[in-house]
Amino acid sequence: MKVLVIGSGGREHAMVWKIAQSPLVEGVFCAPGNAGISGQATCVPLKVDDIDGLLDFALKEQIGLTVVGPELPLTLGVVDRFREAGLTIFGATRAAALIEGSKSFSKDLMAKYGVPTAAYGTFTDRDQAVAFIERQGAPIVVKADGLAAGKGVILAATVAEAIAAVESILCEGAFGSAGARVVVEEFLYGEEASFLAFTDGERIVPLASSQDHKAAYDGDTGPNTGGMGAYSPAPVVTPEIHDKIIAQVLKPTIAGMAAEGRPYSSILYAGLMIRDGELKVLEFNARFGDPETQPLLARLKSDIVPVLMACARGDLSGIELEWHDKAAVCVVMAAGGYPGEYARGQAIEGLEAAAAIDNLVVFHAGTTLRDGRVVTNGGRVLGVTGLGTTVAEAIDRAYLGVRAIDWKGVHYRNDIGRKALNR
Structure with a gap:
């Protein structure tokens, strides 16, 4: 076909x-x-x-x-x-995709069906949002309600920063119509993980665990991005945590969506915060994560097409996933200045050299062809994905590829996957 x-x-x-x-x-x-x-x-x-x-x-x-x-x-x-x-x-259908398209819908769904998540308030009025922030104190999280390409989340260290974020989103239109409403949440401590699963609205076929790196700079500092790198498996998702995610997050969410008249049959992505064996949901996405998809598909042994077909037809019975016994690490190479202003059209050097490295795949994100040459055409430009028998080996392989590639103003984090090593 x-x-x-x-x-x-x-x-x-x-x-x-x-x-x-x-x-x-x-x-x-x-x-x-x-x-x-x-x-x-x-x-x-x-x-x-x-x-x-x-x-x-x-x-x-x-x-x-x-x-x-x-x-x-x-x-x-x-x-x-x-x-x-x-x-x-x-x-996901339009009705089901609202779980990502509106953070306030997603939070209300979790509250209604007992899915663990951060305490929150939803606001269209600046003064009401500010009053909530002043009552809660900082650090605190401010989110644009709608789609903002992964950039509509502000982790405010102070009350003043949070108020400025509300004013930027609600009053100044920083994210356009996506910011017509804001969600203000308690700040959660712990370690993040990404958990993706296929579902036909009833059955659940989980993928391997993974972890994204949202912050722009090393040590999880700087502004939030669409993701600066990811790895799989994520050791923070222990077998016990895995079972809790299925029981406490996926099952009640999928059942809740059906009860709301929005049956969910697709891939469901849960962004999680894990601490001391407990978990809370940060967000849901109604599609594969980026960059988590790169290491996940690099590790997937099964033919993905029958799985996608079964899910699309609404019947996952008999579907199981097989995984290569390897770890995978994806390092995102971005344009200088991302997630803010950045230049386009920079010639990329070293792609052939990277392609010659064993157990390495270079996935393109923001690239285009100009006069037969590959040039930058976005904020996140490449996802250099290495495979290894351990996460440490996969990290080394990915950065071997990163060092082979260059363009003017290139930026990437140097610590992708390090949390796995710490465990």
Whole structure:
């Protein structure tokens, strides 16, 4: 069959890379794709929010399976439109994607169905939000309610910082319509982990554990980003914690979504804070995480296409995942200045040298071709993913690849995966 992947980032490159390995697949398309993806799929110049264009293309090309990468087309109802046209598509429906599209909906859902999460308040009024912040004190977390490309979360160290964040989001429109409402939460201490699972609305097929690194700089300092690197497995997710996540988070959330008339059949991502054997949910995403997808798919032994098809058809019975007995570490190489202002069009050197390194895959995120050369075209540019028998070995392999690559202003963290070593 032919497969269409919607998106243009590192997550989508990892999906294309994995899907293309399936004997069930005769051709892969990606809309819009990037320079790296173009080596493994036919890139289609359609934007992820061009639902009409994507649907027309899938019908014309007789696409057997469409896989949605980013959150925006999900919240715009791409899955609903494709299914109405009789096409098989993997992703959350518009109603189900609200679990990511609105943080206030997600928090209210967790409160209603007993899913552990941080104490919170939701506000559209600046003065009410400020009064809540002054009562709670700092540190405290301020979030734009809607989609903000992973950048709508401010960890405020002081009350003044939190008030400034509220004013920036609510009054000054820093995140546009996504900031018409803010969620203010208690600050949680502990270690973060990412937990992804396929579900058909009833059955749950968990993926291996992973951990993202949101902060821009070493030591988890600096502004929040879409993610500066990830690794799998994450030792903070012990077997006991794994069972708690299934019982306390995934089962009640999936049952709650069904009870709310929003049945959830896709991949569900839970961002967690873990401390002293207890866990709380930071956020839900209605799609694969980026950059967690890169190390997860590098470790996945199973053919992913039958899993995606089963999930898209709403029946995961009999599906099990096999994993390579290796660790994987992905280091994101970003444009200088990200997540703020950054330059585009910088020529990338060393990609061929990195491609020659064993147990290393370079996934492209923000790249494009200009005059036959690969140049930067985004904030997060590459996800250099190394495999090893241990996390330490995978870290060494990933940074070997990172050191082979360069461009003007390149920025990356030097401590991706270190928390695993500390454990």
